[in-house]
Amino acid sequence: MPEIPELEHVAQVLTERIGGRSISSVEVPKPIVVRLPRPDFEAGLLGARIEHVERRGKFLLWYTDRGSVMAVNPMLNGRFQWMAGADGLGAPLKAHARTCVALRFASEHDDARLGLRYIDERVLGKIYLVDADELDSVPVLNEQGPDALDPALTQELFLQRLKRHRGQVKNVLVNAKFIAGIGNAYSDEILFAAGLHPFTKVSELDESRRIALYEAMVETLSWAGAICAAQIGDQIDRKPRDFLRVHRKGGEPCPSCGAAISEVSPKRRVTSFCRACQPG
Numbered sequence: 603m604p605e606i607p608e609l610e611h612v613a614q615v616l617t618e619r620i621g622g623r624s625i626s627s628v629e630v631p632k633p634i635v636v637r638l639p640r641p642d643f644e645a646g647l648l649g650a651r652i653e654h655v656e657r658r659g660k661f662l663l664w665y666t667d668r669g670s671v672m673a674v675n676p677m678l679n680g681r682f683q684w685m686a687g688a689d690g691l692g693a694p695l696k697a698h699a700r701t702c703v704a705l706r707f708a709s710e711h712d713d714a715r716l717g718l719r720y721i722d723e724r725v726l727g728k729i730y731l732v733d734a735d736e737l738d739s740v741p742v743l744n745e746q747g748p749d750a751l752d753p754a755l756t757q758e759l760f761l762q763r764l765k766r767h768r769g770q771v772k773n774v775l776v777n778a779k780f781i782a783g784i785g786n787a788y789s790d791e792i793l794f795a796a797g798l799h800p801f802t803k804v805s806e807l808d809e810s811r812r813i814a815l816y817e818a819m820v821e822t823l824s825w826a827g828a829i830c831a832a833q834i835g836d837q838i839d840r841k842p843r844d845f846l847r848v849h850r851k852g853g854e855p856c857p858s859c860g861a862a863i864s865e866v867s868p869k870r871r872v873t874s875f876c877r878a879c880q881p882g
């Protein structure tokens with residue numbers, strides 16, 4: 603599942619490459635991901651100029667000059683990929699079998715046409731097109747809490763919001779209603795940085811550990827964001843994870859203490875942590 607460190611960079615690349623360009627063609631090979639009638643989606647996008655692309659939680663919001671927003675929830679596997687021959691960005695040569703939507707972009711200023719496809723192996727992602735003042739009607743987006751990187755999410759606000767949540771700290775971290783943008787991989791990394799066992803109940807955390815959790819969240823997302831930006835570059839369909847310290851590193855030595863990293867999968871969700879550095 604793409605999370606803040608990857609999506610933040612993807613939004614920046616899309617804004618740089620596509621901002622100011624108009625959509626010159628819209629194809630929808632798998633309409634199931636588009637959550638409005640296909641003709642409305644096509645007519646709404648065709649000819650629209652993209653102003654910028656912004657990330658909010660795990661959503662990518664494409665603002666157009668028509669006052670509309672294409673809101674993309676990539677869910678588990680959705681991602682954007684440049685199409686071959688479109689500006690030499692090095693995309694795979696063959697059409698991708700899991701292309702759900704393909705867009706081409708023209709510019710008044712140069713002849714290069716950019717092509718971008720939205721691919722999704724499990725076809726679980728969802729794409730909406732709404733007026734900018736109706737973003738509150740988009741499911742999931744309208745229920746999520748502040749973004750984990752929102753400067754308005756101060757330590758004080760974080761602690762306040764944490765008081766409303768119960769249950770295991772990992773489950774709370776990945777709950778977008780608490781804070782948006784953190785998923786399975788980065789919750790493991792944040793908990794490792796904070797030295798907290800993932801299955802500890804939030805109610806058992808004292809003030810100093812709650813503050814440590816906030817600081818670990820900010821530090822981890824910033825650390826990973828810089829690495830993702832460098833490793834992804836223009837290849838926006840990539841999701842680099844090899845550099846992570848514990849997530850999916852079960853059996854490997856902990857980078858801090860050398861003990862073997864534990865990996866468990868309650869509800870089929872892999873959770874990786876160090877029992878020595880994150881005692882329960």
Ligand SMILES: [Zn+2]
Nearest residue numbers: 856859876879
């Ligand atoms: Zn350790």
